[in-house]
Amino acid sequence: MYIFNTEIGTCGIEWNELGVSRVEMCTKKKGSTTKPPAWVSAAAKRIASHLAGKNDDLRDLKVDLSKSTPFTKNIYAALRNVKPGKVVTYGQLAAKAGSPKAARAVGRAMATNPVPIIVPCHRVIASDGTLCGFSSPGGLKLKAKMLEVESR
Numbered sequence: 832m833y834i835f836n837t838e839i840g841t842c843g844i845e846w847n848e849l850g851v852s853r854v855e856m857c858t859k860k861k862g863s864t865t866k867p868p869a870w871v872s873a874a875a876k877r878i879a880s881h882l883a884g885k886n887d888d889l890r891d892l893k894v895d896l897s898k899s900t901p902f903t904k905n906i907y908a909a910l911r912n913v914k915p916g917k918v919v920t921y922g923q924l925a926a927k928a929g930s931p932k933a934a935r936a937v938g939r940a941m942a943t944n945p946v947p948i949i950v951p952c953h954r955v956i957a958s959d960g961t962l963c964g965f966s967s968p969g970g971l972k973l974k975a976k977m978l979e980v981e982s983r
Contacts, residue, residue: 832855833871833875837882838879838882839976840858842854846871850894853945853946856967856968857967874949886981888911889949894946896945902936902940906937907950909924913954915981916982917954953965954978962978
């Protein structure tokens with residue numbers, strides 16, 4: 832894991848030949864001594880820059896979602912099209928992905944998202960507009976901060 836600092840805390844990236852395979856927000860893990868490939872360092876810099884308020888949709892970053900189901904991959908693809916500073920409800924995201932009755936399944940997909948920020952699960956909110964369901968360390972306070980940074 833490559834560890835890097837951001838304005839919201841220390842984050843980490845794991846990767847393989849398919850792309851970024853895991854992102855940890857506010858991690859307490861120690862990084863490896865192996866120098867990451869240039870594309871991983873570049874991805875980390877872009878994530879840090881985004882979290883510092885320089886919006887970057889990060890959609891072009893390659894991710895390895897090979898362990899995800901086809902449904903989940905479809906949900907993640909639809910979510911990657913939600914721009915920084917915008918939010919979508921679980922139901923709206925389900926509809927965008929072609930499964931309008933699958934809001935609860937969207938919630939499960941968000942809870943198991945291996946690459947938060949790249950697949951921006953923090954942009955998914957409850958149907959009444961409240962923040963809910965963010966399992967990264969820092970919880971809803973972190974989700975609120977990330978949304979605030981993106982809407983500047």
